[in-house]
Amino acid sequence: MVSMEGKSGLVTAAGDGIGRASALAFAAAGATVLVSDLDDDAGQETVRLIREAGGTADYLHADAASESDAAALVAKVLQIGGTLDFAHNNAGISTATKPITDQEGAEWERILAINLIGVMYGMKHQMRQMKDQGEGGAIVNTASTAGLSGSWGLSPYVSSKWGLIGLTKTGAIEGSSAGIRVNAICPGATMTTALQHWSEEVPEQFQQVLDAIPLGRGAESEEQAAAVVWLCSSAASYITGVALAVDGGMTIPR
Template sequence: MNDTTSVLPGTRLLDGKVALITGAGRGIGAAAARLFAREGARVLLAARTEEQLQRVRDAVRADGGTADHVVCDLADADSVRGAVDRAVELYGRLDVAFNNGATGQPPGPMDQLSEADFDRVCAVNLKGPWLAMNAEVAAIRRTAGRGALVNTSSVGSLLANPALPAYGATKRAVNSLTASAAATYGPEGIRVNAVAPGTTLTEMLRAWDDESPGTIDRLNAQTPLGRAADPEEIAQAAAWLLSDRSSYVTGTVLRVDGGMWA
């Protein structure tokens, strides 16, 4: 490969890499923590709820992986920078990051969403990845030199999203930030991509289904594969994008949606 680290067949995807994962206490982030560690990464788990982080950290360690955790509020700049600095303090470098943390909104038309809920969604889902990428790029520059970032978007960002309008808008903005960052930092050897999950069996989706019964069934009926994803299926896509096996991929929003928007 040109200016990349060769990866031999059979080698673990993330061998030798240090990975930061936000939103790592549950759902896709927790699945990513376990997977990335199995694939050879030393991982730092970040989220707001320490009890959840501790459970995931302990599960990773029980499987023989290397993991630690840091409490992090994605809407707070000092907290985000502190999480990135903690990864470097613990492991001496930062190679890759999965900016997965997000918050949902009460489902419904945009005129029924409170201003406070709108501000909260924007602070976590848009400002959070912006803060994280800025800090991560700086850490990669001063330690590993080259690296990769993956942001979690959503297929709900790609078309109209009347049920989750603020959520969809922030995720569409994340797509734009991803493309801009890819163009900006590509010359330095830092790749930036996003995954856009479809219906995925996370706590956020189950809460939506509890509030609006039948949501999961309706979404599955719109999906050619006819089912929702397990969180690890999304984590697998993120792991590939962060690995050297995707060394010529940057600026991409990869749909992992069972064909929903095919």
């Protein structure tokens, strides 16, 4: 396991799924972690799990779409850990599938506000702080395999994730002179609560998705988290601007 000893940072949407696994993995690697979410009970439970395992964490309520919340998260990390060394901008939502001919602007605006513009606010305040500290830093954004291809009925989600990869690459260029690395992970199907429900509701459809994955199964959240922590660690010191597919080979061109 890589070491994040002495480092501190934040994870958004860390009350469940990939975000919770990421917060737990950063803490297990020795970091001080600020957990944030909209759901306070879920976020506090992540903190409890970290502390139970001997790690150091705190919680702050934050809406991933809000610029003032993004700034507050950075301030809180400084309060609990002294420096902002890493950030995992993980929050992202999707909606029911619907073709472009039936799309509504309001739904697009909501998805873009959380999945794309909110990450820009996060990066804005995180990169300002990292530049002020003068010792570099690492940011990982959670994109998706949906940001690497098209997908029927998911135009707002797909567009937000393609945009997020563009934001990541631009952040990598802008942060490079200050030693700030910015990368994205592109998870494939990952066995979070929502996906677990989906697999139970439509098992045949779910099996078809799994059958299309070369490794033959969905990812565990911990497998996404391992990639995030590694990208933020010194083991990935020469990697920036990458959109890393963590997808069991799902996006291998065939």
